[in-house]
Amino acid sequence: MTSHNSESVPESLIEKLLKDESTGGILLVIVAIIAIMLANSSFSHLYEGFLNVPVQVRIAELNLEKPLVLWINDGLMAIFFFLVGLEIKREVMIGHLSEPSQVVLPAVAAVAGIAAPALIYAWLNYGNEIAIRGWAIPSATDIAFALGVFSLFKTRVPVSLKLFLLSVAIFDDLGAIIIIALFYSSELSIASLAVAACGVVVLGILNYLKVRRQAAYLLVGVVIWTAVLKSGVHATLAGFVIALFIPLSLKNEDGHPMLPHLEHTLHPWVAFLILPLFAFANAGVNLEGVSMDALTNSVTLGIALGLVVGKQIGIFAICAIVIKLGLAKLPQGSSWLQFYAVSILCGIGFTMSLFIGTLAFEGLPAEYLTQVKLGVLIGSIVSAVLAAGLLMMSKAAPVEQAA
Secondary structure: OHHHOOOHHHHHHHHHHHHOHHHHHHHHHHHHHHHHHHHOOOOHHHHHHHHOOEEEEEEOOEEEEEEHHHHHHHHHHHHHHHHHHHHHHHHHHOOOOOOHHHHHHHHHHHHHHHHHHHHHHHHHOOOOOOHHHHOOHHHOOOHHHHHHHHHOOOOOOEHHHHHHHHHHHHHHHHHHHHHHHHHOOOOOOHHHHHHHHHHHHHHHHHHHOOOOOHHHHHHHHHHHHHHHHHHOOOOHHHHHHHHOOOOOOOEOOOOOEHHHHHHHHHHHHHHHHHHHHHHHHHOOOOOOOOOHHHHHOHHHHHHHHHHHHHHHHHHHHHHHHHHHOOOOOOOOOOOHHHHHHHHHHOOOOHHHHHHHHHHHOOOOOHHHHHHHHHHHHHHHHHHHHHHHHHHHHOOOOOHHHEO
16 A cells, blocks of 8 residues: 555655666756756846856865856866766776776777867867867767666667666776866966875775774865865866775775765765756857857867767777777677667767866857857767667667666
């Protein structure tokens, strides 16, 4: 009788939505559409006003004052990268990236999927000292959006392709972290970096002493994030570094293995609040006065072609070579058409591409960010539609193998 209780129906529906990977991707699309509509409506001033609300945190001499959009990009996205770090550590230590044979194909796919789009962008923007700063924008993959599209066809594709897509995304995120650290950091403050380094040492000591208090790691993590924010290195990188020092199997004070517990707790917050809020804050491109020049600009074209053409050619070509050489195998139960469709699916850059775009053209005229948004939206939408069309054409996978 309890299963028919009026209170149990909405609860089970919410649980189903939270577990359904397509929900996160669909939510990102809805939020992005709302942002674009607001940015092009009579309420655009309210949208801009919301993003530029000044937020200040001050403790003694420490003063952090930024508009809300930068708190989202520097603060909340650090939590996203913290979750990415937790997932990478778990997958490498005990997951499906713990065996060398499982690493080869997604690793080479990610490298090619970063390099090929970057080369296309660089070719179209060669000689332009400002535009060339955006070379890494089309190299990113939005795993939430990509999985959302993929999940719409989960009865037609084998689970092995889902694991391949997840693995590529993990290596892709790692590549994005390295790119941000090396190419999108400003003038460095040695004093702030020293404080951050001391914080990392403290995390190492907590780990070595098997401290079970979860709050201790997180409190030190806040200090590291603050120091990195002041150092000139992008603050989101602090989230990734902190995650590497979270114990994998050590149980916290509540008896839960610490890393999986944090990962499980944070996932819905990241998927259903942080990423949608980031998309809302960064996808709102004002189309008023946008001309053909803006659509055919080398920045817009470089990003769109990098995502649509560079991703699929880079990933599919290198993987085909590796498979033909016998160094790896086509994911079990999949066809070449399905594999090609997933290669195209990696061209959905969206939140990650927008994020790198905000770093690449930070402090420059707004027209560059408009071109970034146009290129990312066009490239991501075209990649999603092409991949969806090919997956619909592909032969359905056996029920027991479906993702």
